[in-house]
Amino acid sequence: MDIRFSGASVSFGERTVLQPLTLTLTERRIGIIGLNGSGKTTFARLINGLVKPTTGSVSVNGLDTVRDEGAVLAAAGFIFQNPQHQIIMPIVHEDIAFGLKNRGLKTDEIERRVAAVLVRFGIAHLAKRRVHELSGGETQLVAISSIVVTGPGILILDEPTNQLDLRNRRLIENTIAGLDEHAIVISHDLPLIERFERVLWFHDGKLVGDGPAPETIRAYREAAEC
Amino acid sequence: MTTRDLVLVALFTAIIVVLGLIPPITLGFIPVPITAQSMGVMLAGCIIGAKRGALAYVLFVLLVAAGLPVLSGGRGGLAIIQGPTGGFILGWIVATYVTGLIAERLVKDGQNEIRQFAAFFIASVVGGIVVLYAIGMPWVSMTTGAPLTDVATGSLAFIPGDLLKAAIAALAARAVLIGYPLLPHRA
């Protein structure tokens, strides 16, 4: 993975939401922290091109998020805070299969890949279930599966444990730990990212902390307690 | 069409389906019970506008045609579209478009609440009643052989209920315009 920000900033009219940033992300586990409104979500969305930089540029593995929009979306999957909004088909396996439908794959190949990803995340028993009947954690896993099945090498997760109870939280924590893909996780749930290689801390649209998880999180905690 | 518009259309169609699950209300002076779903045309046109509202009904009619029991009372299928009320079902699409067109033109920001209510009410009556019946009644006449004038006379019984629906829809549309404006209208 090689994500590069080159003087990338985001402004909406007069308001600058994210100050110009130049950095490179290569680590396997990266956390993003900050208060609400700090720019952390905008930063995450710059990575897969959901938000385009007002100045500068962002590239993912050599692909520019503006020029190579489609390829960037294929390389970096985004899992939103509320998995309910992310799943668009009524039955679990339909939603996961939907991502593969427009790729000209044969039906049995699609079936195979869907089955494989369901097994991978331990939710094969949920294949025919209706999405609205699932628990928070199960829905989150379905959302993750539906993104992973299309083969992105990078996953960006926005507050994945936000709405989960203790048991479901554990489930997601273990799932993220076990991912082969690179994971970039925005989280208020600090224990979730405690053992990550690198954590970026945003405040007021600026990057105010960038380093190994323990130090950056400690600094963030101290600042929050003042 | 933007993805957002597509989602708005689909969500509104889903709302119309849910309206069909709400039990009808019987009011003393009105011969036919009022179903929430029958206000759908007026609501769609007044809330998401002509184009999206009409598309929401195209999608709804496709659901019915595909054999889903989404009409209130758990009805669905091609048989109903083929039957005497088929003209009304297909007419919903046009009626919503007209309601939306009028609402988009008449509603303005900064109008007082009476004027906005009147705008939505007029849009609902012209689209949801006049245009709808203009399409539905000839179909009834053609399929059953009943003379058009008699069909029209018979339909008069539904008008009081329809006017009440238009009023309710207008009030609801106004509340939505304040809470979460989606109608393309003049600033």
Place this chain on the structure above:
Amino acid sequence: MLNGLNVEGSTPLHRMSVRTKLAILLVLGVALYFFSSLFVLVPAFVLAAGIYFTTGLTVRDGLSRLKPVLFTIVILLIATAYLASIREATEAFFRLMALVLFAGAVTATTTTGDFIDEITRLLQPLDRLGLVRAADVGLAFGLVLRFVPDIFNHYQAIREAHRARGLKVRPLTILAPLIILTLKDADTIAMAIDARGFRRPRSDRNR
């Protein structure tokens, strides 16, 4: 929550393509209006009834589906008999019922999935012209089925909240909150769809 009205089976009608069935229905729907002779309309009715009741529907099921339409038809035809002539009412009855029964047979032998796939296919020419995205139909259809249960839950939650506050539950007080609550989610849902790369332009589709 929503199951289609089709029934399992392998009758000729089941095996016929959706396109053919719809085409026949369309042609019949126009053609039968050119005939007023009972020698044509009665056999048509009998044939349609035969097809309808051999699709695999139980007689009870088949009749209960017809009830609402039948009710409307009978009332209107009584009016026709009185206002026009008994002859016209009789013709209308056999013609209408033939079409309604055949349409019912098509619905009973066609899955909702196949129907929507066919609509998508029929839109391909317009897709090529850049006027519509044929794939949007399947996507929109899925979205409706996906969110109906959630919206119904919203409705029940709003109703309970009203009751808890001692408010009488009236359509007026429920409609606006329900609609706002539902449509507010449109933005995030749309963003999730875009993030999954589902509505890319044609040139980008072969990845």
